[in-house]
Amino acid sequence: MAWNEPGNNNNDPWGNRNRNSGGKNDGPPDLDEFLRKTFGRFLRGGGGSGGGSRSGSGGSSGSTVIVVVIAVLAVLYFIKGIGIVNEQERAVVLRFGEYKETRGPGFRWNPPFIDKVFTENVTQVRTWSTKEQMLTKDLNIVDIKLSVQFSIDSARDFVLNTKNPEMSLQQASYSALRHVVGSTVMHEVLTEGRSRIAVEVEERLQSYLDAYTTGINVQKVNIEDTNPPKEVQWAFDDVIKAREDEERYKNEAQAYANDVIPRARGRAQRMVEEASGYRDQVIARAEGEAARFKSLLTEYRKAPEVTRERLYLEMMQEVLSNSSKILVDVEGGNNLMYLPLDKLMENRPRTTVRATPVTSGSELDELAARVVERLQAESQSNNLRRREGR
Structure with a gap:
């Protein structure tokens, strides 16, 4: 049976125990009554319907409660000011709205309502991307997809110098991209000029952010895609195909030239060598004939008839053979x-007859x-x- 059911004489397990024991405080006090009496006296300023002794005891209880409350509030105040800065983070501390310091990794305590702490991750690489239509130098429109990877270089500048650093980054990216694309022809934007454009945009964007003192460091700028407008995509596809055919024909012509020119040079060198050999042969033969004629002339002067007869017979033998x-x-x-x-x-x-020489x-x-x-x-x-x- 429950203690508070009808007919149970309201047997409160805490309150009735005191009454049944003749007023002696043998058990724990009633918590509701204790709180009601204590805070009621505190709110009434220590007054009540009781006598002087009871008023004195109420004043001492009120001071004790005030001390306890102050101690609890002090502990809560201390706990509220505790914080931990991770390895990847930096904490910017403002005291009464004025910059005080930048805390590194570790334990920190700052008085609440006096110091204001902004914690930022300075190692995380963040990415922002957009797709825009740009006007090129030759007055053509292109669709460009851009992505920017950045991190926080100075937590103080990132928190204090600009109201919205990421919005500043976006606006600076638009400005840098339009400036670079506006000074480049469409052919370079769509083909081999994309890497150069990305480098120039990165350099210009970083200079803008440094001038604004945003505390942002640009890691990399990527031109992910460049396309002409969809309405004229087919025409640009034909142009690209024609350029690819042009490059293919150039490569084929270069390969043919690399095959033909060495052969022609080889034949030319061979002809030069043959001509040189023929020249040396003719010169040597002429010199030999001249030397032979000189020696024959010497013999002819010694015996003209014999030499003449011998020359005749040798010639006849050579012809008739x-x-x-x-x-x-x-x-x-x-x-x-x-x-x-x-x-x-x-x-x-x-x-087999061996001829006898004359x-x-x-x-x-x-x-x-x-x-x-x-x-x-x-x-x-x-x-x-x-x-x-x-």
Whole structure:
């Protein structure tokens, strides 16, 4: 059965215990009654319906409560001023609205309502991106997608010098981008000039932010994409394709030139070398012939007849050795005799006979005399037969 049910004589487990025990304080006091009496006296200034002794005890209790409250408030005040600055953060401290210091990583305590602390992460790399339409130097419109990566370089400047540093960053980015793109032709913006534009925008943006003392350090500026307006995209696609074909044709022509030119240079060098060799050959042969003629002239002066005969025979031998037909003009005859040496060589038995070289002029003269005699005899016999036939 519950202690506060009807018929239970309101058996309060705390209040009735005192009454049942005859007024003795054998158990814990009633908390509600204690708080009501204590704060009621404090609010009434220590007065009440009681006597003087009770008023005195109420004044001492009120002072004790005030001390306790002040102590609690002091503890809360101290706890409220406690803070910890992380390794990546910096804390900017203002005292009565005036800059006092910048605290690094570690424990800090600042009096509340006196100091105001702004904590910023100075190592985090933040990113802001946008997509804008820009007018180029040659009065064309392009769509540019830009992204800026930045961090806080000075927490004091970031907190105090500008009202909205990130908005200042955005406005400075717009200004720097329009300035650089406005001084560049569209072809460079769409093709190979994007990296140069990003570098120039980064340098100009950092100079703007330094002039504004925003405390922002630009890490990198990226031109992520550049495109012509959608309405004329097809035309620019054709232009890009034509430029790619142009580059391809140039590369093919260069490859052909790299193949043909070395060959032509090689043939030219070979012809130069052949001409040089022919020249050296002709000069050497001429010099040899001249030396031979000089030596022959010396021998001719010593024995003209012998030398003349020898030259004649050598020449005849050289000429007749390359001919298979010989025509002989016999003195006293009207016809030329024809010797078919090729037929004679064919009818000759194929025996290995080593020719005996002619070593002296007498042997040559004897051989020539025999040939002439035989030819004259054959010529006379032919003439006799012709006469008899007539």
